[in-house]
Amino acid sequence: MKNIIITGGTGMVGQALNSVINNRQDNYYFISSKDYDLTSIEETKQMFETIKPDYVIHLAAYVGGLFRNINQKIDMFEKNLLINYNIVKYSHEYGVRKLIACLSTCIFPDKVKYPINEEQLHNGPPHDSNNAYAYAKRMLEFHISLYRNQYNNNFMCIIPTNIYGEYDNFNLKDAHVIPALIHQCYLAVKNDLDFIVKGTGTPLRQFIYSKDLANIILKLLYSDKQINNLIISVNNEISIKDIAIKIASEFKYKKEIKYDTLYEDGQLKKTVSNSLLTDTFNDIIFTELDIGLKNTIEWFINHYDSARK
Ligand code: NAP
Ligand code: GFB
Numbered sequence: 001m002k003n004i005i006i007t008g009g010t011g012m013v014g015q016a017l018n019s020v021i022n023n024r025q026d027n028y029y030f031i032s033s034k035d036y037d038l039t040s041i042e043e044t045k046q047m048f049e050t051i052k053p054d055y056v057i058h059l060a061a062y063v064g065g066l067f068r069n070i071n072q073k074i075d076m077f078e079k080n081l082l083i084n085y086n087i088v089k090y091s092h093e094y095g096v097r098k099l100i101a102c103l104s105t106c107i108f109p110d111k112v113k114y115p116i117n118e119e120q121l122h123n124g125p126p127h128d129s130n131n132a133y134a135y136a137k138r139m140l141e142f143h144i145s146l147y148r149n150q151y152n153n154n155f156m157c158i159i160p161t162n163i164y165g166e167y168d169n170f171n172l173k174d175a176h177v178i179p180a181l182i183h184q185c186y187l188a189v190k191n192d193l194d195f196i197v198k199g200t201g202t203p204l205r206q207f208i209y210s211k212d213l214a215n216i217i218l219k220l221l222y223s224d225k226q227i228n229n230l231i232i233s234v235n236n237e238i239s240i241k242d243i244a245i246k247i248a249s250e251f252k253y254k255k256e257i258k259y260d261t262l263y264e265d266g267q268l269k270k271t272v273s274n275s276l277l278t279d280t281f282n283d284i285i286f287t288e289l290d291i292g293l294k295n296t297i298e299w300f301i302n303h304y305d306s307a308r309k
Helices: 012-020 041-051 066-071 073-093 128-151 177-190 210-221 240-250 275-280 289-302
Strands: 003-007 027-031 055-058 098-102 155-160 162-164 196-198 207-209 229-232 258-260
Touching (some): 003 012, 003 041, 012 027, 012 210, 055 073, 055 210, 066 073, 066 128, 073 098, 073 128, 128 155, 155 210, 162 210, 162 289, 177 196, 177 289, 196 240, 207 210, 207 289, 229 275
Parallel strands (some): 003 027, 055 098, 098 155, 155 229, 162 207, 196 258
C-alpha cells in the first residue's frame, strides 16, 4: 500500500479524482487548506512528516477565472509561488517517488504558433491578463526541471486546458467562465433577469470535463511512462458565445442573451495540441460537452446551498 497525497483534494479536480478512484489499492490523502496551509513551509513539512507520501498529485493552487487573474495579481503570484516551492522542495527532501504537478494552458506565451505544444512553454511572455498566475506556474515547471536534471527525480507536470465540472467555484466575480455563466443563468431564470455574458463572446476555448481529467491523472499515476510535461485537453474549440447558448438552452432561458463589452475578452484563443496525450494513451475518452454541462448544471441546482459561489 502506497501513501498518496492529493493536494487540492477538496477542489473541483480533487473531488473528481476522489469520485473516479474505485479500487482503493493505496492510501489516498485528499488534503484541503484546513488540513495544512501549503503557503506555510512549516505546515507543508508537517504534512510530509506525518503522511510520508510515496506519490504526490499536486493540485492545490489559488485559482480563478480571467477577472480574478486581472484583479488579484499579487495574491495569484505570491500564494502560488509559496505553495509550489514548498511542495517541490519537500517532495524531494522526503524522497517522493512520483510527483505530478498541475500547470495550465493559459500560461503559454501569448504570441505563439498554433496549435501550442509542450515545447513552447517558455518561448515568450504570457498574456497580460493572467501573467502573475502564469509566471508562478512556470516557476513550478522550472523548479521541477531542476530536480529532474540534477537528481533524476520522477517529477512531471500536467498542463490542463480550461476545466469544468461538479464542485467548481461558481462565484459570479472570480469563477471561470462556465461556472460563472451557469450561476448567472440560474439567477436570470429564477429572478426573470437578463442573462449577461461578459466581453464579446468571440474568444475560443477548449473545455475538459473534470472527471475526464481525473481519469487521465490516474492513468499517469500508475503508468511507468516517463513524460516531463503533458498537455491534457480536448481537440475541439468552442466560442464563449456558443457556450452561453448551450447553458441558456439547458436552463430553458428564452430571452435574448446580452453581452457586456465593457468587460475584457482576455486571450482570444490558446489552442493546444493533445497529440502527445493521445500518442501516450490510446484509450482516452472525452465526455461530450453537452453531457458534461448537463451534469454540472444539475449538480449546481441540486447543491445550490452548499456550492462555492
Ligand atoms: P479549486 O477548485 O479552486 O481547488 C483548489 C484547491 O487548492 C482546494 O482544495 C483548496 O483547498 C486548495 N488550496 C488552495 N489554497 C491552499 C493552501 N494555501 N493550502 C492548501 N490547500 C490550498 O481548483 P481546481 O479548479 O480544482 O484546480 C486544480 C488545479 O488545476 C490547480 O492547480 C489549477 O491551477 C489547475 N487548473 C485549473 C483549471 C480550471 O479551469 N479550473 C485549468 C487549468 C489548470 P480548500 O478547499 O481548503 O480551499
Ligand atoms: O475561464 P475564464 O474566466 O478564463 O474565461 P480564461 C474568460 C473568457 O470568458 C473571457 C468570457 O473571454 C471572458 O470575457 N466570459 C464571459 C466570462 N462571461 C464571463 C464571466 O461571467 N466570467 C468569466 N470568468 N469569464 C483561464 C485562467 O483563462 O484559463 C485560469 O484565468 C485557468 O487561471 C484557465 O488557467 C485554464 O480561459 O480566459
